[in-house]
Amino acid sequence: MQANPVWFITGCSTGFGREIARAALARGGRVVATARDAGRVADLAEEGGERALALALDVTDAAQVRAAVEQAIERFGRVDVLVNNAGYGYQSSVEEGVEKEIRAQFDANVFGLFALTRAVLPHMRAQGGGHVINISSVAGLVGFPGSGYYAASKHAVEGWSDSLAAEGEPLGIKVTCVEPGPFRTDWAGRSLHQTPVMIDAYQQTAGARLSLTSGYSGKQPGDPRRAAEAIVAITEEPRPPRHLPLGRFAYETLTKRLRDRVEEIERRRDAALGADFLEG
Numbered sequence: 001m002q003a004n005p006v007w008f009i010t011g012c013s014t015g016f017g018r019e020i021a022r023a024a025l026a027r028g029g030r031v032v033a034t035a036r037d038a039g040r041v042a043d044l045a046e047e048g049g050e051r052a053l054a055l056a057l058d059v060t061d062a063a064q065v066r067a068a069v070e071q072a073i074e075r076f077g078r079v080d081v082l083v084n085n086a087g088y089g090y091q092s093s094v095e096e097g098v099e100k101e102i103r104a105q106f107d108a109n110v111f112g113l114f115a116l117t118r119a120v121l122p123h124m125r126a127q128g129g130g131h132v133i134n135i136s137s138v139a140g141l142v143g144f145p146g147s148g149y150y151a152a153s154k155h156a157v158e159g160w161s162d163s164l165a166a167e168g169e170p171l172g173i174k175v176t177c178v179e180p181g182p183f184r185t186d187w188a189g190r191s192l193h194q195t196p197v198m199i200d201a202y203q204q205t206a207g208a209r210l211s212l213t214s215g216y217s218g219k220q221p222g223d224p225r226r227a228a229e230a231i232v233a234i235t236e237e238p239r240p241p242r243h244l245p246l247g248r249f250a251y252e253t254l255t256k257r258l259r260d261r262v263e264e265i266e267r268r269r270d271a272a273l274g275a276d277f278l279e280g
Contacts, residue, residue, distance in 0.1 A: 011086035015185030059112030129172025146209030181249030183222030
């Protein structure tokens with residue numbers, strides 16, 4: 001990574017986006033801080049002075065995506081690190097999911113992320129490299145009751161990121177998915193959308209999860225500032241990780257799930273190998 005890299009960060013009004021912007025500025029980076037309301041990131045521009053640019057950006061608006069990237073390039077001439085952080089959580093049982101809510105979730109968490117990355121990639125190719133950091137979730141690798149559609153959006157980002165990493169590696173473009181557990185951001189507070197569980201059969205699964213989530217806002221163990229420091233630090237590594245779980249819950253949940261999955265696949269080894277055509 002070059003000295004004083006240019007960061008383009010979405011969703012900077014609160015939480016991870018805001019803390020990543022501050023951490024990047026503290027290390028000498030130049031930062032394009034975006035939010036749907038530019039006024040909510042004006043203070044970041046003041047903190048950074050000439051090294052910061054505050055922009056209005058709704059990632060679901062194609063015209064705003066194009067304009068924001070153009071303004072970033074006009075100001076700084078390049079984008080070294082793209083942090084796709086904008087998005088939110090939606091919870092319901094799978095059966096009770098509301099079509100409008102599901103599609104809005106995917107527009108923000110998936111299609112908006114795809115569109116912004118497509119807009120930045122030509123500049124990364126031209127400059128000979130860059131780093132795309134996608135703020136995923138433990139739910140990007142594990143589905144929990146009550147979070148089926150949120151998990152689906154993050155699983156989509158994880159799979160897409162595998163392909164982007166394979167395509168970007170020969171071009172010097174690195175890709176990292178960050179998988180946080182519970183952190184003290186607005187995810188479980190004002191940003192969370194929920195469809196109440198009304199079907200009795202799901203009260204002990206999805207219903208319990210919705211109640212737990214809405215009840216622990218502000219009490220989560222994860223510290224967004226420490227997470228931001230860890231995220232900024234990996235951009236300074238010559239071989240940054242493809243995955244970065246953050247928080248004890250994320251580490252313990254993901255390592256157990258992956259071990260369990262490998263064991264399950266190994267138990268079905270004969271069935272897997274036996275599905276091929278027989279030779280000769």
